[in-house]
Amino acid sequence: MNLNIGQQIRRLTAKVLRDHALPIAWHRRAGDSWLEKNLPAESFRAPHPVRMSDIESIAAEIEALGPQPLWEKYRRVYDADPDVPFADAAESRSVGDVRTQPMMGCFFAWLVRQRRPGLVVEFGTAFGISGMYWASGLDEAENGRLLTFEPNDVWNTIASGHLRAFSERVVPVLGTFEDNIDRYRDGETIDIGFVDAIHTDDFVTPQVEMLIERLTPGGLIVLDDISFSDDMRACWERWAEDSRVAASVALDARVGVLEMRA
Numbered sequence: 001m002n003l004n005i006g007q008q009i010r011r012l013t014a015k016v017l018r019d020h021a022l023p024i025a026w027h028r029r030a031g032d033s034w035l036e037k038n039l040p041a042e043s044f045r046a047p048h049p050v051r052m053s054d055i056e057s058i059a060a061e062i063e064a065l066g067p068q069p070l071w072e073k074y075r076r077v078y079d080a081d082p083d084v085p086f087a088d089a090a091e092s093r094s095v096g097d098v099r100t101q102p103m104m105g106c107f108f109a110w111l112v113r114q115r116r117p118g119l120v121v122e123f124g125t126a127f128g129i130s131g132m133y134w135a136s137g138l139d140e141a142e143n144g145r146l147l148t149f150e151p152n153d154v155w156n157t158i159a160s161g162h163l164r165a166f167s168e169r170v171v172p173v174l175g176t177f178e179d180n181i182d183r184y185r186d187g188e189t190i191d192i193g194f195v196d197a198i199h200t201d202d203f204v205t206p207q208v209e210m211l212i213e214r215l216t217p218g219g220l221i222v223l224d225d226i227s228f229s230d231d232m233r234a235c236w237e238r239w240a241e242d243s244r245v246a247a248s249v250a251l252d253a254r255v256g257v258l259e260m261r262a
């Protein structure tokens with residue numbers, strides 16, 4: 001396989017970062033929360049899921065497809081606020097530009113093995129890399145399913161092809177989380193919600209509120225890219241201190257986890 005220079009650098013970086021421990025920063029601590037009982041105080045190296053090398057091989061195959069067009073709604077977001085990071089970048093992205101990194105994926109798989117959730121929801125799917133990490137945890141726990149939502153037809157086609165083959169526990173859905181969640185969850189409450197779509201407070205805050213309305217008491221909400229911009233940092237800090245949150249923690253200054261009160 002011939003890789004361009006960008007792909008080679010990404011692959012090398014992923015290799016170097018493959019086993020690093022994720023630094024932990026606690027925001028709210030209640031003393032008796034699930035997060036505090038299960039996560040160490042300062043840093044965490046999650047064990048690799050059994051099928052990690054399969055996941056990374058599939059990611060490399062998708063990387064070789066090169067950049068794919070962004071969902072058209074991003075243009076409206078960028079036009080409305082040119083200060084959003086990457087507003088002036090090309091309107092196509094490859095998997096390495098948007099995917100969850102391997103050690104964070106290991107954390108997601110670990111979270112699922114420990115919690116044994118019935119229903120995990122993810123938005124967005126993108127090319128399906130984080131989805132495979134969540135699914136690998138569900139498969140190892142032999143419990144639960146993942147509903148993953150993606151409105152970009154091109155990206156959803158790439159992701160759903162390999163996700164369905166990877167695990168019977170994954171349901172890839174073409175369309176937004178907001179428009180489709182209630183049709184697919186069959187009244188089931190959400191145990192873990194992963195918010196990894198458009199990283200602005202205007203989008204994230206209503207999405208978190210929607211999750212809370214449908215969440216199992218004591219459920220977890222995982223926010224990606226909490227340091228993406230000043231706007232996202234402020235969004236995370238506000239959610240981390242929300243009165244409905246029992247405990248909140250940031251991993252690698254990248255992913256924030258909210259444990260809601262039971």
Ligand SMILES: C[S@@+](CC[C@H](N)C(=O)[O-])C[C@H]1O[C@@H](n2cnc3c(N)ncnc32)[C@H](O)[C@@H]1O
Pocket residue numbers: 071098099100123124125126127128129130131149150151152155175176177178196197198
């Ligand atoms: C950063 S990427 C997700 C990366 C992916 N979770 C991973 O780690 O492999 C963000 C994705 O969210 C999708 N998206 C944006 N708004 C959405 C929404 N309301 N519902 C579902 N997906 C959305 C975008 O089209 C894009 O593919």
